[in-house]
Amino acid sequence: MNCPYCGILFSLDGVNADHSFPKFSSFHPYRRVPSKSDNTTTDDLAKKYSITSHRCPDCKKPIMWLNEIEGDLGAEERKIISTTLLFPKFPVKQIPIEIPxxxxxxxxxxxxxxxxxxxxxxxxxxxxxxxxxxxxxxxxxxxxxxxxxxxxxxxxxxxxxxxxxxxxxxxxxxxxxxxxxxxxxxxxxxxxxxxxxxxxxxxxxxxxxxxxxxxSSARRDALNKKLKEYGKGPML
Ligand SMILES: [Zn+2]
Incomplete structure (x- = not known):
């Protein structure tokens, strides 16, 4: 994995991360009383995905990934087949401050x-x-x-x-x-x-x-300045 903020490469094995299964039912942010149909805690979709959240081991900023998982819930072998960055929305592109x-x-x-x-x-x-x-x-x-x-x-x-x-x-x-x-x-x-x-x-x-x-221009200027001190003409 690469940190979307600072770009360092790291392995999730060495990071203190939280893994959870998203629920596609039984939750509504504005509904206080869950309806009967909301009682399901996992469904077929939930078995296929997990969310991993952690801080970058270097810059310590928060990161969240959505993992797609192969294999049924409870099966001995389940593996992540793809990972999508959830937060931040896009990897932060580092742009030198010299660029206007x-x-x-x-x-x-x-x-x-x-x-x-x-x-x-x-x-x-x-x-x-x-x-x-x-x-x-x-x-x-x-x-x-x-x-x-x-x-x-x-x-x-x-x-x-x-x-x-x-x-x-x-x-x-x-x-x-x-x-x-x-x-x-x-x-x-x-x-x-x-x-x-x-x-x-x-x-x-x-x-x-x-x-x-x-x-490069600053380097040339410095060289020419030195040459001038030695009584020589500019090189470039
Ligand atoms: Zn980072």
């Missing part, structure tokens, strides 16, 4: 939406990508396709990043879906894996512009 809030908000939303709607997530990622290219590079064209093209041709990006960026257009099949290209933010069909890939490339670009490039 306006980009971080769209990126986080695209990340949180991915498991619910790939189409919505991809739309948010594309819009964020377009805003990033427009604001960071001052490139504004009629379509996202042309903006990406212009950015790649400017040779400002490291080769691997330019390649990744270009693949967004290919995987997304922009030619077949002009809405993606012209109205970024529009909810349209996505190709298999497109939402994940667009989000991944967007994250890499955000890190490049706001974390890696500024660090």
């Amino acid at each position: 809030e306006k980009f971080a908000v769209d990126f986080r939303e695209a990340h949180d939406t991915l498991s619910v709607s790939a189409k919505a997530s991809a739309a948010l990622s594309r819009r964020c990508l377009q805003n990033l290219i427009r604001e960071q590079e001052g490139i504004t064209e009629k379509t996202l396709f042309s903006e990406v093209d212009k950015l790649i041709k400017s040779n400002k990006l490291p080769k691997h990043l330019a390649k990744d960026l270009d693949s967004i257009r290919q995987i997304g099949n922009f030619a077949a879906h002009p809405m993606k290209d012209t109205n970024t933010g529009e909810i349209v069909e996505v190709e298999l894996g497109e939402a994940e890939w667009t989000l991944e490339v967007l994250e890499t670009l955000l890190l490049f512009y706001f974390v890696e490039e500024p660090k």
Whole structure:
């Protein structure tokens, strides 16, 4: 398991966790007197699920999982066949503080939406990508396709990043879906894996512009300053 807050990997065996079976009857938060039909404590559905709640062994924040179980209640061998995060609703995406809030908000939303709607997530990622290219590079064209093209041709990006960026257009099949290209933010069909890939490339670009490039620039400045002290011209 990975903690949805801090990301550390842990085993439930070493955690003080509470396990309980949910009830699909006999409970109503607003009904004080249970009806006859509510007397059942377990039913077929309850046998198939359990809820595990505990605190992260590292960051100590509360986590809740819904487990799907194979095997009848009371059977000797019952095993968990799938686990879904119940709380928090989504794993908390760690975003470096250097990334400006306006980009971080769209990126986080695209990340949180991915498991619910790939189409919505991809739309948010594309819009964020377009805003990033427009604001960071001052490139504004009629379509996202042309903006990406212009950015790649400017040779400002490291080769691997330019390649990744270009693949967004290919995987997304922009030619077949002009809405993606012209109205970024529009909810349209996505190709298999497109939402994940667009989000991944967007994250890499955000890190490049706001974390890696500024660090690298500061290193170059420091080196050139030293060279100047030794009476040499700048290296880069
Ligand atoms: Zn944690």
